[in-house]
Amino acid sequence: MGNEYLDKVEDNASVCTWSEKTQLEKGDSITEGHTSELWDFTHINSTQNEFQELRDIWAQWYDEAKQLFYQNYGDLPYLLDVKVDRHLFRDMVQFWNPDYSCFTFGNVDLVPTLEEYMTLLRRSRIQGHKAYVRPASLRTFAKKLVMITGMSEQWAVARVQQKGDSKCVPWAVLRDLISTYPDVKKRVDVLTLSIYSMVTFPKALGHINEAVTDLFDHVGKQNTPVPAILAETFRSLSACRRAGEGRFIGCAQLLLVWLYSHF
Structure with a gap:
């Protein structure tokens, strides 16, 4: 992990303390007598x-x-500077309980909160109460690419690919665009979209996923992406733990930074 981010973890200390205290006061959220049934060991792929x-x-x-x-x-x-320790991440996942939606370390229950993630990402300027909500009617993937990149619809249509159950464009397409685009604001937007797809929501490795372009559009309207980041993290952790295996599809870097901030 880069030293710069370690400094930011230290800055997050007061938020961590508040989070631990609040979670302790809230207590148990599961019905009395409930028994969690988990695989003894989860074989998780953190590629x-x-x-x-x-x-x-x-x-x-x-x-x-x-x-x-x-x-x-x-x-x-x-x-981008946070290196994922696969051994640490694998061991960390074993402490996740999907019934409680939290990590249990001995007698201590912890889970990332909106406030902690917003502090770590320095998203305080964004309105924290305005979570991203997927609208009922969406533009096509090509039209969203046109809006974000400023390129023509013909350019976008020619680069859209079907990968699994979703549409994508190769990261190399945006990489080349960032290098050549004269408009600074557009370069910033395209790089942000790339980080969301490659780091925060890495569903299709090496590709920019259609769902991320929709999220990007709404983040630009003063919505915070943190609820979506947390939701995908919780969903993926729970799915892997219940199945006893699977690939983690979420921001492993931010989850490990959160863990370092507490320990």
């Missing part, structure tokens, strides 16, 4: 995307572009 190209792009940006990114999207780039 992540390779971030070197994203790190190189960020390192080459000048201060003005970086400040514009921070102002609009918080501290997302710091996640």
